[in-house]
Amino acid sequence: MSLIDEVNKRRTFAIISHPDAGKTTLTEKLLLYGGAIHLAGSVKARKTAKHAVSDWMEIEKQRGISVTSSVLQFDYEGHHINILDTPGHQDFSEDTYRTLMAADSAVMLIDVAKGVEEQTKKLFRVCRERQIPIFTFVNKIDRFGRNPFDLMDEIENILGIRAYPMNWPLGINGNYEGIYDRTTSSIELFAKDMNHGQQKLASAKGSADDPAFKALLSDDVHRSLVDDIELLDAAGDEFDLKKVKNGTLTPMFFGSAMTNFGVKLFLEKFLELAPKPQPRKTKEGSVEPTSEQFTSFIFKIQANMNPQHHDRIVFMRICSGKFEKGMTVTHRQSGKPVRLMQPQQFLATERTMIDEAWPGDIIGVFDSSSLGVGDTLYDGKRQVTFADFPTFPAELFARIRAKDSLKRKQFLKGMTQLAQEGAVQIYENPGSMESYIVGAVGQLQFEVLEYRLLHEYGVTLEMNRLPYSVARWIYSETKDYKELKNIDSAMVVKDHKQRTVLLITNEWQANWIVERNPDFIFCQRPDELPLEDN
Incomplete structure (x- = not known):
C-alpha cells in the first residue's frame, strides 16, 4: 500500500471518563469485537478470575482502577486501530493529558445514572482546547438510569457541545431491551447475557417496520420509541460531519460495555466517522x-x-x-x-x-x-520540533528516602526511572544526597510510587509529608535565587533540569513572596519560563 493508503486506514483515539464509568471495560469489549481477544476480562473480577487486558500492573488488578495509560492495537474491517486507554482518576491527569496529545479523536464515556461528572468536565476541556473530535458513549444502560433527553441537555448545557444521538435505547424508565439505529431505521434486540460480557452478545436485528419486531416490543415501548424519534427528528440537531471534526458536535451512542449491549454498533459507526491521522x-x-x-x-x-x-x-x-x-x-x-x-x-x-x-x-x-x-x-535535514508538554502543578509534597541505606543504588535507579515516566515530580534538595522531594497531584500517586518502588526495585520507603501546597519556578536575568527575600517559610529545590523551584505553604504566602521580589519572575509551570531557562 502507498503512504496515503496506510494513513487512511489508521484510527488513533483515546478513551476518557470519570473513574468507574466503565472506560477500561469498554476498551476490553472493543478488543473482543475487533477479534483481538476471544474472552473479555472483568476490571473488578467479581464474576471471573480473568482481569482486563489493559490493566496490566499488579496494583491495577488489585484495586480495579487504571493508574497508567495502556496502548492496544488491532485490525478490524480494513482499519488499523490504536486505542489509548487512559487513567480516569484525577491524580493521574497528567498521564491522561500526555496521552491525549497522541490521539486524533476521543471517546467520552458517561455513566447513564450519573451523567457528566467532574473529571469528565476537566478531560473534555483538554479535548476542546486541542479541537479533538469527541464521540460520546452513554454506558451502563443495562441498569436503571436517567432519561436520555436529560443526558443530552446536560452534555449541551454543561460541556457546551451539541449532541446527535446515532442510536436510541428501546425501553421505558431505564428498563431497556435493545437499540434503535437512527441511520438505518433498524432495531436490534439483545439476548439476556449469562456470561457477564465475556463473549459477544447474541442479538436479533431487523427493520423497525417489521411486524415480527413490533410484536416483540410492548405497546408502551413501541409508542415511546415512535414519540422519541419524532421529537429528535423535529427538534434535534442535524448530523454534520464537519461539526464533528471541529469538535462542536458529538455523535452520541447508548450501550452497556459490561454486557456488550450496543458495542458492535458503536465500533462500526465510530470507525466510519472518526478522523484519520491529522496534521x-x-x-x-x-x-x-x-x-x-x-x-x-x-x-x-x-x-x-x-x-x-x-x-x-x-x-x-x-x-x-x-x-x-x-x-x-x-x-x-x-x-x-x-x-x-x-x-x-x-x-x-x-x-x-x-x-x-x-x-x-x-x-x-x-x-x-x-x-x-x-x-x-x-529523519532528514529539515529540523522538526514538536511542542513541549505542559506540566501539571503539584499540590502535595513529601520527603522520601530508602529505609535501608544498603538499597540506595536501587532507590536512586527507581526514582530516576519513575521520574522519567512522569509518574511523580521529583526535586533535589540542595545539600541532601540521601533523599528526594516528591511532588504529586493527588495522594494516590504517592501510594503507587511506594508500591512500585517496593515491588519493582525492592526498596521500602520512609515518607514524610511536607507542609507545602504550591510550587513556583523562579527566574531572574540579574540576580541569584539566594537574593530572594522573605522566603524563610519556603523550601528551595531543583527540578530535573536543575531549574530553581520554591515550595510554598499556600497561595497567600506565594503572593506575599512575589510582591516582595519584583526582580524575579515566578511561574506556575516550567514551560512558562523564558526560553533561555526553559
Whole structure:
C-alpha cells in the first residue's frame, strides 16, 4: 500500500471518563469485537478470575482502577486501530493529558445514572482546547438510569457541545431491551447475557417496520420509541460531519460495555466517522501525515513492563513518513543520532515485533535513558520540533528516602526511572544526597510510587509529608535565587533540569513572596519560563 493508503486506514483515539464509568471495560469489549481477544476480562473480577487486558500492573488488578495509560492495537474491517486507554482518576491527569496529545479523536464515556461528572468536565476541556473530535458513549444502560433527553441537555448545557444521538435505547424508565439505529431505521434486540460480557452478545436485528419486531416490543415501548424519534427528528440537531471534526458536535451512542449491549454498533459507526491521522503543529510550522519525512514524538515512557528484565520502553506517536526497523533518526533535544531498535506494537503488555509502521501508529522501542517525554525524533535535514508538554502543578509534597541505606543504588535507579515516566515530580534538595522531594497531584500517586518502588526495585520507603501546597519556578536575568527575600517559610529545590523551584505553604504566602521580589519572575509551570531557562 502507498503512504496515503496506510494513513487512511489508521484510527488513533483515546478513551476518557470519570473513574468507574466503565472506560477500561469498554476498551476490553472493543478488543473482543475487533477479534483481538476471544474472552473479555472483568476490571473488578467479581464474576471471573480473568482481569482486563489493559490493566496490566499488579496494583491495577488489585484495586480495579487504571493508574497508567495502556496502548492496544488491532485490525478490524480494513482499519488499523490504536486505542489509548487512559487513567480516569484525577491524580493521574497528567498521564491522561500526555496521552491525549497522541490521539486524533476521543471517546467520552458517561455513566447513564450519573451523567457528566467532574473529571469528565476537566478531560473534555483538554479535548476542546486541542479541537479533538469527541464521540460520546452513554454506558451502563443495562441498569436503571436517567432519561436520555436529560443526558443530552446536560452534555449541551454543561460541556457546551451539541449532541446527535446515532442510536436510541428501546425501553421505558431505564428498563431497556435493545437499540434503535437512527441511520438505518433498524432495531436490534439483545439476548439476556449469562456470561457477564465475556463473549459477544447474541442479538436479533431487523427493520423497525417489521411486524415480527413490533410484536416483540410492548405497546408502551413501541409508542415511546415512535414519540422519541419524532421529537429528535423535529427538534434535534442535524448530523454534520464537519461539526464533528471541529469538535462542536458529538455523535452520541447508548450501550452497556459490561454486557456488550450496543458495542458492535458503536465500533462500526465510530470507525466510519472518526478522523484519520491529522496534521501536527510544530514550532517550525506543521507536519502533514502524508509527508515522506519521518517524524514522531514521545508521549509516554514505561519502566519494568517486563519485571524480569527491568526494561524501559519509550512510546512514540508517528506523525508522518514511514517507520522502518533499525532506522537512524535525529533526537531533536540532544541533536544526536539515535538508532531505533526492536520496534514493537502492543496489546497492553503483549508485544509484537514489527518491521514498519505508519502515521497514526503508536510504537515502542527500547531505550536506556537518553530519551524523555515530549522529545522529538525525525529523519532528514529539515529540523522538526514538536511542542513541549505542559506540566501539571503539584499540590502535595513529601520527603522520601530508602529505609535501608544498603538499597540506595536501587532507590536512586527507581526514582530516576519513575521520574522519567512522569509518574511523580521529583526535586533535589540542595545539600541532601540521601533523599528526594516528591511532588504529586493527588495522594494516590504517592501510594503507587511506594508500591512500585517496593515491588519493582525492592526498596521500602520512609515518607514524610511536607507542609507545602504550591510550587513556583523562579527566574531572574540579574540576580541569584539566594537574593530572594522573605522566603524563610519556603523550601528551595531543583527540578530535573536543575531549574530553581520554591515550595510554598499556600497561595497567600506565594503572593506575599512575589510582591516582595519584583526582580524575579515566578511561574506556575516550567514551560512558562523564558526560553533561555526553559
